[in-house]
Amino acid sequence: MSREDPHSILADGEAKLAAGDLDGALQAFERAVAAAPRSAVARSKLGLTYVHKQRWDDAAAEFSRAIQLDPTYAPAYSNLGNVYRERGQIDQAIAQYQKAISMDPDYWIAHQNLGVVYKQQGRVGEAVREFKIATRLSLRSPGAGEEGPARTGGRRVGCLGSGGMMLVGIFGLGPFLRR
Known part of the structure; x- marks a missing residue:
């Protein structure tokens, strides 16, 4: 396990993502996952960065991992729904949004x-x-x-x-x- 503070790394990744530095955000969120591999938030943020890079398979995998780590984590379901929507899998997208709403x-x-x-x-x-x-x-x-x-x-x-x-x-x- 890394000694880096996952919260600081997440904040760094969020700042880079907001600034449009997708590669920097990707590196930060990969570090966050390395520092806290069981963090659904870190996985979800990594997935969001993959969405911005249009790496749909990687995004779906990270959101699915986030859900496995925390089955009550609504943002991961909603974000997975967005991936399905982008892929034209509308029924699956609706199911994920409804699951997110049922969680929160x-x-x-x-x-x-x-x-x-x-x-x-x-x-x-x-x-x-x-x-x-x-x-x-x-x-x-x-x-x-x-x-x-x-x-x-x-x-x-x-x-x-x-x-x-x-x-x-x-x-x-x-x-x-x-x-």
Whole structure:
């Protein structure tokens, strides 16, 4: 086991990922996994970096490992769903988003992702329902991001933006949400 502090390494990787330094982020998250091989968060962050590099098989493998390490870790299910969505495996994506929601009903990103898939399928009513839930939850905890407060010792990390109303603009569902 490495002597490096996994939390510091994760923070370094997150900073590099946010700056667009994918190779630096990849190296940092690989170090985090080496320092804490049983960390679902480290595996998930490594998987996210693979997503950014469009290395779908590697991403899916890391998210699956994260789930094996912590079967209650909602972000890993949601991220695995994103990989399936990218591959066009929509039914599998929906199943992963639903699993994420069953693990953490307040994980707004999974509701948002499920809404995206439903909208793509023309299931507008279901999409609107999920976007409303995502908006309500994100406004309640706007700082809760990819890893969420339950997995980061209470501190809030990253988010899509300030408040969930951006969902309305991004997905053009304003008229539906006002109903």
